[in-house]
Amino acid sequence: MEKRKKEVLVLEDILGSNKKIASSIRKKLEEKGILAINLLSSPGSGKTTLLEKIGLRLKDRYKVGVIEGDIETERDAERIRKIGLPAWQIITHGACHLEAKMLAQIFDRIPADLDFLFIENVGNLVCPASFDLGESLRFVLLSVPEGDDKPRKYPEAFITSQVFVITKADLLPYLPFDADRVTAEALEINPKLEVFRTSAITGEGIEPLCQYLEKKLQELRTKNA
Amino acid sequence: MHELSIVADLFTIIEEQSRQVGAKRVTKVRVLIGELSGVVPELFRTAFHSYKKGTIADKARLEIKVTRVKFKCHGCGQEIKTGDISSPDFSYACPFCGSKEVELISGRDLCLEKLEIET
Numbered sequence: 001m002e003k004r005k006k007e008v009l010v011l012e013d014i015l016g017s018n019k020k021i022a023s024s025i026r027k028k029l030e031e032k033g034i035l036a037i038n039l040l041s042s043p044g045s046g047k048t049t050l051l052e053k054i055g056l057r058l059k060d061r062y063k064v065g066v067i068e069g070d071i072e073t074e075r076d077a078e079r080i081r082k083i084g085l086p087a088w089q090i091i092t093h094g095a096c097h098l099e100a101k102m103l104a105q106i107f108d109r110i111p112a113d114l115d116f117l118f119i120e121n122v123g124n125l126v127c128p129a130s131f132d133l134g135e136s137l138r139f140v141l142l143s144v145p146e147g148d149d150k151p152r153k154y155p156e157a158f159i160t161s162q163v164f165v166i167t168k169a170d171l172l173p174y175l176p177f178d179a180d181r182v183t184a185e186a187l188e189i190n191p192k193l194e195v196f197r198t199s200a201i202t203g204e205g206i207e208p209l210c211q212y213l214e215k216k217l218q219e220l221r222t223k224n225a
Numbered sequence: 226m227h228e229l230s231i232v233a234d235l236f237t238i239i240e241e242q243s244r245q246v247g248a249k250r251v252t253k254v255r256v257l258i259g260e261l262s263g264v265v266p267e268l269f270r271t272a273f274h275s276y277k278k279g280t281i282a283d284k285a286r287l288e289i290k291v292t293r294v295k296f297k298c299h300g301c302g303q304e305i306k307t308g309d310i311s312s313p314d315f316s317y318a319c320p321f322c323g324s325k326e327v328e329l330i331s332g333r334d335l336c337l338e339k340l341e342i343e344t
């Protein structure tokens with residue numbers, strides 16, 4: 001029999017299945033009044049340390065939980081548990097980013113009465129940007145030692161985030177990092193970004209960041225009411 | 226290298242489509258990759274050709290069309306088609322009115338556009 005060739009128009013979003021799972025996670029979280037925050041940065045930018053500081057500040061008044069994404073080990077989850085917060089580790093075994101289906105697998109373990117759910121993504125400024133996890137807010141972190149030329153090099157992370165945090169601000173006096181320039185460059189890529197500077201050493205910026213999170217939680221709850 | 230997991234999702238769609246249209250084999254796959262999708266076309270290609278082995282698209286060629294970024298300017302309302310985003314003199318500001326209030330309207334897409342199949 002003769003083979004017949006033909007063209008089939010498909011026009012389907014390749015990440016459609018991830019987006020579908022993410023949307024259903026977002027809907028469930030928002031219905032429960034949980035504000036979920038997905039944190040993106042290179043390894044070592046200070047994601048876990050920032051979560052420790054924010055967690056300590058918020059935990060007396062709010063229920064806070066943390067999902068830790070790592071290629072291997074449960075180390076970051078253990079750090080979070082040490083400050084008295086529940087943490088769930090997702091080990092990706094090699095994958096360089098979290099995907100919505102990985103969250104869906106552990107979703108039943110997340111208590112329904114949380115206020116804040118932080119999701120520390122795998123340390124990587126490129127790949128995690130492509131995957132919606134169903135978060136309400138995405139944070140991109142850049143630490144002072146990484147250099148001030150990064151926003152344009154990693155535009156996807158900046159375009160898809162709502163908040164940009166410059167971490168390790170205590171190192172500004174010692175390094176050629178122009179925080180104003182990097183802020184301007186990030187805002188050029190995404191004019192809607194909220195920008196914060198934090199230091200886990202001096203505590204700078206932790207309070208304003210927590211107030212911002214509280215405001216966002218209020219907005220979510222008002223929307224639900 | 227998240228291209229491999231994206232290619233895995235692509236093959237789920239290819240296999241589903243092939244079943245629906247009764248394809249015996251897929252001979253060509255054409256995808257659209259947005260410049261700001263975070264996907265590197267060459268890595269995508271490598272991942273595609275290693276993943277296709279033993280699937281219905283075993284011998285398929287891969288065609289990639291990179292789609293340019295498009296912005297809408299909130300200053301003057303015009304649509305902006307941009308040049309190469311990786312070039313050093315690329316500007317995110319509006320070339321018509323200079324406004325920096327521009328919003329991305331396309332360029333993040335990752336799409337299976339069409340298949341060529343044998344029935």
Ligand SMILES: Nc1nc2c(ncn2[C@@H]2O[C@H](COP(=O)(O)OP(=O)(O)O)[C@@H](O)[C@H]2O)c(=O)[nH]1
Pocket residue numbers: 041042043044045046047048049050123167168169170171198199200201
């Ligand atoms: N100087 C300084 N060091 C910090 C700060 N935050 C984190 N670090 C250090 O940076 C390293 C990596 O931090 P970590 O939170 O594990 O980064 P992660 O990989 O993004 O989670 C650790 O040695 C921290 O002590 C900060 O604000 N200032």
Ligand SMILES: [Mg+2]
Pocket residue numbers: 047048049076120
């Ligand atoms: Mg960490």
Ligand SMILES: [Zn+2]
Pocket residue numbers: 298299300301302303319320321322323324
């Ligand atoms: Zn304009």
